[in-house]
Amino acid sequence: MALITQNISIADYYFGVLKNLNSNSKLDLISKLSQSLKEPDKAQETTLQSLFGAYKSDETAEEIIAEIRSSRVFNC
Secondary structure (H helix, E strand, O other): OHHHHHOOOHHHHHHHHHOOOOHHHHHHHHHHHHHHHHOOOOOOOOOHHHHHOOOOOOOOHHHHHHHHHHOOOOOO
């Protein structure tokens, strides 16, 4: 909540947390941050099937539709 009311940037927030580290810890952190910038971004391939939860089936679309329609139960 303090971040919202004081409008502190995320970098300033983390600096406030990390400024009391010893010099070796700060250098290690700088090294790790620098290394993370050098690594190529790993683009994740998103397929259409992964977005919609599609599944593989040996049945045709028409067979699946017919099965769904035949399993409907109406209570009047």
